Amino acid sequence: DAKTTQPTSMDCAEGRAANLPCNHSTISGNEYVYWYRQIHSQGPQYIIHGLKNNETNEMASLIITEDRKSSTLILPHATLRDTAVYYCIVRLTGTASKLTFGTGTRLQVTL
Amino acid sequence: GAVVSQHPSWVICKSGTSVKIECRSLDFQATTMFWYRQFPKQSLMLMATSNEGSKATYEQGVEKDKFLINHASLTLSTLTVTSAHPEDSSFYICSAKGSGSNQETQYFGPGTRLLVL
Numbered sequence: 001d002a003k004t005t006q007p008t009s010m011d012c013a014e015g016r017a018a019n020l021p022c023n024h025s026t027i028s029g030n031e032y033v034y035w036y037r038q039i040h041s042q043g044p045q046y047i048i049h050g051l052k053n054n055e056t057n058e059m060a061s062l063i064i065t066e067d068r069k070s071s072t073l074i075l076p077h078a079t080l081r082d083t084a085v086y087y088c089i090v091r092l093t094g095t096a097s098k099l100t101f102g103t104g105t106r107l108q109v110t111l
Numbered sequence: 112g113a114v115v116s117q118h119p120s121w122v123i124c125k126s127g128t129s130v131k132i133e134c135r136s137l138d139f140q141a142t143t144m145f146w147y148r149q150f151p152k153q154s155l156m157l158m159a160t161s162n163e164g165s166k167a168t169y170e171q172g173v174e175k176d177k178f179l180i181n182h183a184s185l186t187l188s189t190l191t192v193t194s195a196h197p198e199d200s201s202f203y204i205c206s207a208k209g210s211g212s213n214q215e216t217q218y219f220g221p222g223t224r225l226l227v228l
Contacts, residue, residue: 032215043115043204043219044155087154098145099206099217101155 004088009106012082018075020105022088025069032091033064034099035073037084044087044101047073078109113139115207117220124195125228131191132223134205140185141207145217146178149202161188195227 005023012018024033032051036044048055048062050071055062061074075082087104091097114137124130134144143162147155159175161167161182169175179191188207192199206219 034216036219038155041202041222041224043117043206043222046216046218049216093215098157098160100157101147103154 004090004102006086006088006102006105008103009108011108011110012075012078014079014109014111015077018078018082018107018109020073020075020086020088020107021070022072023070024088024090027068027090028092030093032093033062033068033071034089034091035060035062036087036089036099036101037082038087038104039081039084047086078107080109080111083107083109113137113207113209113216113218115141115205115218115220117205117223119223120221121224121226123226123228126196127194129191129193130195130225131189132203132205132225134188134190134207134220136186136207136209136218139207139209141188141209142185143208144182144188145206145208146180146188146190147204147206149204149222155204158190192225195225197227200225200227 032049034049035047038044048060050062064071085104085106089099116135118133146158149155158173159167159169161180163182163185167180182188202222202224204222206217208217
């Protein structure tokens, strides 16, 4: 699976949009981009995933560049409860594939 | 969304004893389950992958005789830490991937914190 690069930490004011970048320059054509987050002392929570097109759900939006070498997770109106470590993971399709976690981005949402 | 539970959430045991952790998919059938371990201030490390009815596949460096994994049904996998020692103290997290609409996405349990005294 392709490696990803994320900033170690970011701050965001409550109510503002949080934009979390991820670089995956070695991604291949059949690899998805997945985002998970882990709130302190809990299991990771699935947020969103995509292949080529931008995706949106009730939690976030995922913007993938046209060359697929980077993506941005957008939390449109961050709240204090969004404080967590956010993991960007590139993963092959198929039942045999697995998620490999990097160090992620620690997002701190402040008042 | 899909729900995965773990039991117990906390366990404290004496060195040398064995501990069993259960992982259940509550609203979908999990054809594949994964077990991760996370030490303080570190990321999740995959320990093993199990498919229902098959032997688990362990990651390099993980002792299969120490961490016994059973995936006997489509909704239950267990991890048994045998002869636990203080260095096995960690946060153990399972995840499950199913068929149909849940096929490509892994959903995680809340984790089990193990403390070996």
